[in-house]
Each structure stands twice: as C-alpha cells, then as structure tokens.
Amino acid sequence: MTLHTALSFFLALFIFGITPGPGVFAVLGRALASGAGACVGLSLGMVVSDMLYLLFACLGLAAIASQWGEVFTVIRWAGAAYLIYLGVRLWRAPVVTDAPVAISRRDQAAGFVQGFLISASNPKVILFYMAFLPTFMDLSALDALDVILALGLSLVALMLALMSIALGAARARRLLSTPRAAQRLNRGAGSIMIGAGVFLATRR
Template identity: 65%
Template sequence: MTLESALSFFVVVVIFGLTPGPGVFAILARALMDGARPCLALAFGMAISDILYLVAACLGLAVIATHWGELFTVIRIVGAAYLIYLGWKMWQAPTDVEAMERKAKSSGVALSFLQGFLISASNPKVILFYIAFLPTFMDLGALSSTDIVLASVLTLIGLMLGLMLIAVFASQARRYFRSHTAIRRLNRGAGSIMVGAGAFLATRN
C-alpha cells in the first residue's frame, strides 16, 4: 500500500464511520444519554469488529457472505433484537441527572466494548464495504501481512475518529437537557433511535 493509497483509504474509512447506520445510531443514543466518554469503549468494540471483517476480506473470506447467508441472517436478527432491547431500557431510564450520572459510571468498560462489538458484528454488510474498496487501495494478489496490519491500524484510527466526533457533538447537545421533562424526552428520543436502528437492521436484506 503506497502513501497515497493509505491516505485515501484513511479518508474513506473516516467517512464510512460518519455514515448513518446501526453503529452511528448507537453512539448517538449513548452520547445523548451519558456523554462522550462512555462512548470510547463502545466505539472501540465497533472498530475491532470492523477490523475482523477487514481481515476476513483481505484473506479472501468473502465467500462466507455468499455461502453462509443463513448464519449471517441469524446474526443480524439477534443484533437487531439486542438494539431494540437497549432502546426499551433507555425508555425506562431515570429522569434525574444524578441517577443518569451514576448509571453512566456503573456501566462497565467491558460491557460497553461487548455492546459495540455485537452491534457492528451483527451487520455483516460491513465486509461488503471492505470487499468493494480494498482493491482500489491495494493489490490483493500481492497482499502482505504489513499491508493488512497497516489497513487495520488505519481502520481503527479512522473509525474511532469518526465515531467519537459524533459522540462529542451529541454530548454537547446533551448539556441543554437538565430538567426531568427534558431528560425524559431525551431518554425516549434516544431509545426511539435505538429501536429504529434495530428495526432498520432487522429489515435489511
């Protein structure tokens, strides 16, 4: 991978990270409820899952997406159900600021990472993105381990940058919601976004 192709690949990954989808909706909902910091582990989990798809695409495992469609359908439905469950939990979230802050602090990093990983892993079409764009940036016929490592690092940095930009902007908007009524609307709005993301994922073909 040349310097020019590496920079181009990085820009495309950042744009991909900003593109609306289940992962972006999850980051948006979490940042609106808990602020930007709790989104770090969530975004990291998504990035790691994406990197696994990237490596799979690099190693020629795209055949899984075409021949194991039933498995990916199960993964997609489970992921959609999980997003809807998270949305329901957000609807029932407390409406006082102190309780929200305690909830944010009590959310384990490992759990947030797992949530992010599952959200991204439940969208197998991510691999199609890498399958479509990788030939533009590297010679897959002469692919080296260095190329795979470089692409993985660029993907990690690019996705984290894109997702955390969304988290920061959403967190800034959150500061304007301090009353019980506003927080209730915020919780239900974020929950509706998450349920919508689950429904969107469930209806994807």
C-alpha cells in the same frame, strides 16, 4: 502502501464511519443518554468487527464468510433485540439532570459486545470491503506490513469517526439540563435505539 494511498484509505474509512446506520444510531443514542465515555466500548466493538472483515478481505476469506447467511441472521436478530431492549429501558429510565456517572468496566464490556454484534450482523459490510479495498491496493500484492498498516488505519479512522459523533451528542446532552428536557432526551435516545434495532432486524 504509499503515503497517498494510506491517506486516501484513512479518509474514506472516516467517511464510512460517520455514514448513518445502526452503529452510528446506537452511538448517538448512548451518548445522548449517558455521555461520550459510555460509547468507548460500544465503538471499539464495532471497530474490531470491521477490522475482522477487513482482515478477511485481505486474506481472501471474504467469499467464504459471505456464505454464512444463517449465522449472520442469528447475530443480526440478537443485536437488534438488544438494541430494542436498551431503547425501552431508556424510555422508562428515571429523569437525571446531573452529569453522567462513571461507566464501569462491566458496562464497557457489555457495550463492546453490543457494538460487535451490530457490526458483525451486517454481511453487507464485508461486501463493502471486498469492493472498497481493490480501489486502493492490489490485494494479491499485500505483505504482512501492508495488512498491519491497513488494520491500524481502520482502527484510528473508525474510532475517530464514532467518538466524534459521541462527543457531539454528549455536548448537546449537556445543554439540556431541565427535568423536562432530560425526559425528552431519554425518550429521544430510546427511540433512536429502538429504531436502530428495528432497522437492523428488517434489513437484508
């Protein structure tokens, strides 16, 4: 992989990462409710799922994975239900105007699972990689180092994209310090997560 190809691939993945969708809305909702730190596990879960899709495409397994329609449907519904559940919890959460508390490892692990479900439940992601990768590299000519480099670039680009969104949302959260604003923020973040869950459940 040449330097030009690597930079183009990185930029394209970053743009893909900030494109609105269930994952971006989930990060936005969580950052508004709990701060950017709460989004690390969530973002990493989505990125790991995307990296698996990327690996499948590199190894020529995408056609097989695209046939697992029933499995994707079950995962999609599970991810959608969890997003809606979290959104309802945010709607009912007590008003807190202080800085967000530290996020435990358990919370980050739960966020990782949620993020993985959100990304893994969308079979169109693997179709994106199937159409996307050949524009940057000849998949039949990839060696192990090329695959490792592609995975590393995807990890950095997608995490940078998602955490940029989280940091922006967390900064907006800090500007709203009154109880009334905090309540609206909770309900707005809850609505975003419920909407992301509904969108995930109803898309094909």
